[in-house]
Amino acid sequence: MKSPMTSIAFDPPARETAAASFAMWVFIGSEAMLFGAILLVFMFARLSYGDAFAGAAKHLSLPLGTANTVVLITSSFAMALAHMYTAARRWRAAGRALAATALLGVVFLAIKATEYAREFGEGLAPVLGAPFIYKGPDPVHAEFFFGLYFAMTSLHALHLICGVIVIGGILALWPRTIEASRFRRVQAIGLYWHFVDIVWVFLFPVLYLINR
């Protein structure tokens, strides 16, 4: 097997782990800029069209949104366990925790798809050319709310899909991966997964709660 050390800069290997961790944190910082900008647009619009946004938000399903938050928090817990088991070299338990994380990610996406189907069915999805039928007051700004809702949640879901695919790849390569690389990979995908969870932690109250 090849050594994970590829250059003198990564001698000792602890430097490589530190570099990988720092790179992930910088990447997370850039992702925070992306989601922060979209969240800012939403908050600015909410300050401008508060009543229309409050009326539109009542059409979102609070039970499904809450269930999805529980699922995502649980997946983050499973990912934290995967990291703990990897550090303890308990590879079988780490693999199971990673698989549980990905499975919970799929459950989140399934619930989100159910929500989207319901919103498309009710004519509340002004995306992909679907008709927007809104009987409440100020339909123009309600449509803006739902446009932002779909932009924010679909971008978040896209990040989750990427996370599930990467976990699947890590698990597929797991038996052929050397121990040091296993730890670095779990650490990197763990940081990413927890960040995606943090994004939802803010999206959930902003979309589902504070407009009620």
Place this chain on the structure above:
Amino acid sequence: MSEFRKLTLAYVGLLALLALTVGSSFLALGAFNSALNLTIAAAKAAVIAILFMHLASAGVLPCLAVAAAGLWLMILFGLTLIGQ
């Protein structure tokens, strides 16, 4: 405290904060509802960052990356929302 116990406590704490934020949204607190929900969201993010992402023990460089992101977000939000 063992690592498993610490992570389990963090998980239970996150679920408790979720129950608190959903429950508080049914109370008519006016503008305080939004402030409370965002404060609870920030608390949940801090629990995830410190206990699940091990930010406190990650060293100087990760903290620098987080501080830089926080600074730019403050500028972004501050300059946009000033005067609103």
